[in-house]
Amino acid sequence: MLVLVTLVASVISSFGAPLIPTVARDFHEPPSAAQWTLTVALLVGAVSSPILGRLADGPHRRTTMLGGLTLVTAGGIVAALAGSLTVLITGRALQGVGLGLAPLAIATARDELPQAEVGPAIALLSVSAGAGLGLGYPISGVLADAWGLAGAYWFGAAVSGVALLCVAAVVPSSARRNPGERLDWPGAVLLTSALVPLLVAAAEGTDWGWSSPVIIILSLVGTTLLAMWAVQQLRAENPLVQLRLLRHPSVLAADACALVLGAAMYMVLSAVTQFVQSPRSGGFGFSASAVTAGLVLVPLSMFMLGSSHLLPAVVTRLGGRAVLTLGCLVTSVGCGFFAVFHDALWQAFVMSAVLGVGLGTTFAAIPGVIVQAVPGRETGSAMGFYQVVRFAGFSMGSALTASVLAAHADAAGQPAIDGYILSLGASAGISALAALLAWLLPGWASHTSGI
Template sequence: MNGRRRGALTGPVLVLATLVASIISSFGAPLIPTVARDFHASLSTAQWSLTVALLVGAVSSPVLGRLGDGPRRRATLLGGLAVVTVGGVVAALADGLGALVVGRGLQGVGLGLAPLAMATAREELPRARVAPMIALLSVSSAAGLGAGYPVSGWIAQAWGLSGAYWFGAAVSGLALVLVAVVVPSGAGRGGTGRLDLAGTLLLALALVATLVAVAEGTEWGWGSSVVIGLLATGLVLLAAWAVQQLRAANPLVQLRLLRHPSVLSGDACALVLGTAMYMVLSAVTEFVQSPRSGGFGFSASPVVAGLVLVPLSLLMLGSSRALPVLVARLGARTVLALGCLVAALGGGFFAVFHGALWQAFVMTGVLGVGLGTTFAAIPGLIVRAVPAGETGSAMGFYQVVRFTGFSLGSALTATVLAAHVSGGGPTAGGYTEVLWISAGICAVAAAVAWFLPARSARPPRQEAGAEVRGTVAPGPQGMPRQVPGPSRRSRRPGCGGGR
């Protein structure tokens, strides 16, 4: 394939790979009742088919991001897609819940591919395409989570549980082939891609302890010694990891970048919005499936419940394309705050109006506009503030924060609904409370975006001799723009990205 055609296809292939990996990783949610039935397990036990994917995704994001900052970026991207493909095969052939959880864990690696794709886009695409492509990749990784609900529900209804996982293996295999053909090798380019093994282990243990406690808090009891012990262990390990990262010569994540207002506000908003997003996803899919005989709900099938989230995914992708115009007119901080408020409006709308199924579609559409704008804006703010050689690492940490928010949102929804039970199931008041809480959380995110200004301080200094092509510098109204620099031929091995 000639260089011009390869360059034109690189962006679409990266989006496809990110979207496919995200869709496959979200296959657990709508299939949980089927998993419980087929493997004779409780719903809480079957929930691990989703939880394990989120756990692995949270750990793999910074690892793949750091590896992607070096010369092995293409090999890491291919390896990640290969693991996702193998995971689909293992899940499809599983004869027990344990094997299924292993397969789902392998598929969860796909959630860590987004920062890797962003780093690749920053390096390989023309200057004018980098900022919008990074925004699109960020939104694709989130939109895929919503798209996975209807896709997996429809396939499972038509072909059974194993059919859904065989489909996942096939499409991830296709993405693997396309990446192998289109994405160029990074061999000989700057960066070592050296992995901080101690930091990886500490972060993995901290996230596993914390997220397992969050995921099982409702089932085991939030006041139980096991949950409290896991939370305490997670916090201690997280503190130890932070100290180790600040002292390491080649840390997994450059935590000092959090001193930059753009990075701090972006990660803070990602945590809060991720929590709100999963609260709504969990609540609305359960609400529409609730039997009408209970006085609320629409007795919808899992497929219909999944279709309710289609407007979320479509409008997240669509609204992200309007980001450059909005930022040019309003400024990045205003756009981020307004996006959070639009997301709050969506949750508040369905909390008040939930008597007809079409209102659920409207709610997810409004939510998609708000989240599409915010999730597209945040990566640009972060990328603009960090050196080019730290793009994968910074985006990996951003993904960790966002997945932590997803897990917190899922757990918070379960806790609220468990407190409002009547006749063996949650009440309408429980779902309404979840929606109001999610709307309030989005309002908090708007305040964070506004009062913690996402303004660039002095850009990080570029190391002597570093190449600057493809780096992102502050543009008009805080919008990322590319800094011109030497051509690819003038690159020198070992040069790091800078500003």
């Protein structure tokens, strides 16, 4: 049931990228506006993760999981009935709460499973959240082709409704646990207030002008609020996130990689799914359907799961630091491959497979590195912060892709080939940066005094 919950989260997130062209067409909006159906879900996921993660450390874990799945189900219904893009974005925001359920699943696995099964279970749960994309993308494409956009969102509501019933029947209560610490609402409000202007600035910078007063003000406000949030977290008696956990070299390196790789991953997913659907008449693309765009990511799912099964043996032989570094490098190679070779559809499938190996290795290794480094009572909070940086990276990658493609549009307002190449090349460079961080941060952090 815990795997089902994480799969639901990834399926919900998958209803963004493949359906962006359909949303733009149905609501007569530019792709940059339709991109918000993906970005808003990721933004809500980034904010809800630490809140749900903190609640996971107390006696209300099961209730929180049920409440989250209820909001996700309601969001699917709202999105299915949406008559405007604004209403659709509202529904997608509610669905984004589901992306914050992974910390609850991981904390539950750590407490309820036999000790020998905890490590493999955590790796599986982490990878399931990403591997589900390979399942959700083609399914959402099939449903959209058969029953329209509403059919895809009705399916999402049904799946989350089934997960809700299953959790109610199977997941044990955590009421026996000691009362959790008081939730840090000021921290939650500050984090939300910081992320929103930063993502709006990233998404709208091209349309409004990067040097425009509005973009500059949004960036300054977001950066200032983020700094205020960090200070508030370090001073709070019961912070939303224990930022002091970052003094551990492994936690610092893992979270840094999660942020950078998250941005790279969604830059690729957003760009590739739109690229393959681009009409050949424009001189590139494959005139593919949403179904085909989803099928391109099936190798991503398969190789992510396969890589996770090999992880224990690889970590034993090479060590966690080397595994993270190599995984980031493999991801960079996959992104760079399609940036250079994109004349045939099979090349997109190859890129997806290589990306699956790299992301499967890193996203399976990161939670285990964090869990082993923090006290058991802080598992939910630590995983919540991991989800924050991961989904913040996802959101930034999605927003930046929309901005880059909008900046390289043709006379008809459709993305040009230069925009796709730049997005893919940038994601390759970002993944290489993640490899550098994975290799250097542990050694650097071990010589600091911590936070």
